[in-house]
Amino acid sequence: MISNRVKDLKESATLKINAQVNALKAEGKTIYNMTAGEPDFPPPAEAKRAVMDAVEKNLSKYTPTAGIPELRKLIAENANSQHPELAKTNPWKPSEVVVSNGGKQAIFDAILALINPGDEVVFGAPYWLSYPEMVKVADGKSVVIPTLLARDYKFSAQELEHVLTPRSKLLILNSPSNPTGTIYDRTELQAIGAVLARHPQVWILSDEIYDRIDFDGKWCSFLDACPELRDRTVTVNGLSKSGAMTGWRIGWSIAPQTLTSALISLQGHSTSGISSLSQAAAVAALKLPRENFAPFLKEYLHRRSLALEVLGKSAKIKVYEPAGAFYLFLDVREVLREKQNADGFAEKVLQDIQVAVVSGVDFGAPTCIRLSFATDEETIRTACERLADYCR
Numbered sequence: 001m002i003s004n005r006v007k008d009l010k011e012s013a014t015l016k017i018n019a020q021v022n023a024l025k026a027e028g029k030t031i032y033n034m035t036a037g038e039p040d041f042p043p044p045a046e047a048k049r050a051v052m053d054a055v056e057k058n059l060s061k062y063t064p065t066a067g068i069p070e071l072r073k074l075i076a077e078n079a080n081s082q083h084p085e086l087a088k089t090n091p092w093k094p095s096e097v098v099v100s101n102g103g104k105q106a107i108f109d110a111i112l113a114l115i116n117p118g119d120e121v122v123f124g125a126p127y128w129l130s131y132p133e134m135v136k137v138a139d140g141k142s143v144v145i146p147t148l149l150a151r152d153y154k155f156s157a158q159e160l161e162h163v164l165t166p167r168s169k170l171l172i173l174n175s176p177s178n179p180t181g182t183i184y185d186r187t188e189l190q191a192i193g194a195v196l197a198r199h200p201q202v203w204i205l206s207d208e209i210y211d212r213i214d215f216d217g218k219w220c221s222f223l224d225a226c227p228e229l230r231d232r233t234v235t236v237n238g239l240s241k242s243g244a245m246t247g248w249r250i251g252w253s254i255a256p257q258t259l260t261s262a263l264i265s266l267q268g269h270s271t272s273g274i275s276s277l278s279q280a281a282a283v284a285a286l287k288l289p290r291e292n293f294a295p296f297l298k299e300y301l302h303r304r305s306l307a308l309e310v311l312g313k314s315a316k317i318k319v320y321e322p323a324g325a326f327y328l329f330l331d332v333r334e335v336l337r338e339k340q341n342a343d344g345f346a347e348k349v350l351q352d353i354q355v356a357v358v359s360g361v362d363f364g365a366p367t368c369i370r371l372s373f374a375t376d377e378e379t380i381r382t383a384c385e386r387l388a389d390y391c392r
């Protein structure tokens, strides 16, 4: 009954583990949950007020498909201030912005708009688990470049060149990365850009949703490193992570006009414009100075140090120190039992020590688990202590 396109899609790993967590909680168990893919902070007060004002003003009608003009303008202006070089020669225009229901819709629509059956979509593993599923829906073919912890979970320009073929249509870059937290610096992006210059049929989707969670100040937007690729790059961002508004579903893409028009047609026949209330919140949040985010970054940094220190007590867990985002990616291969992969391990630690983590299987890393430190200190300390003890 279910179409071929949809029947093979995997259930989200995070939803799966959360259902198990809820079942255990219903039995009265205390669970130390490190699965959250969202900040535990409230959204900015200004954004909350803007939503309430919008309700009072009866802003309850359909919105333009690509977003209200004020928001598109703000997004373009923000992008221009982030890319000073590009802004000098070829600044982003509001007409090149499409506001979507989260970064997720922006990515999904870009893939649908670019991929024909059999086209190849290249990305590194470990990857955000939705990329291969989205590629499947578009009847594309995922081409995965494996990466290693020892090389900061990054692929090199040479490794990219090696997998590119005439059928390659799209490269997805995700820096800072979910799940590893790795960040490609300017030089590495430029080397990737030099390879792409030799493959003019390849588009680039730069998923920059974690851009503000950058612990060493090394993050660089893809187009800042490679402005010459503007005509075939779509940059995705949003307020889910940086604005702590995951449930308000505010994301966007910035892309050349040719692609933008296709994205607007697609969105016009699927979800239409996003909620008027969310757009009011987005306008208020984007008017806030960037410095407002500094306290969150400091808090994430503190939590990262805490988790790394506690996990360091077990020599058997190999932990990657993330340069950005709010995840820790742990290689637990040394403690896996025979025939056990990270799915089995995650289930076991939930049952045995009441610690909830996400298995790396769906991220393309079957011996790894992902921990989110977007949660309180007590949870981080207890969960990491229990894990370290368990693995010792």
Ligand SMILES: Cc1ncc(COP(=O)(O)O)c(C=O)c1O
Pocket: 037, 101, 102, 103, 104, 105, 128, 174, 177, 178, 207, 209, 238, 239, 240, 241, 246, 249, 250, 251
């Ligand atoms: C790498 C990455 N890209 C995009 C998204 C989509 O974010 P949202 O749709 O909540 O804005 C997420 C969310 O977890 C993510 O981790």
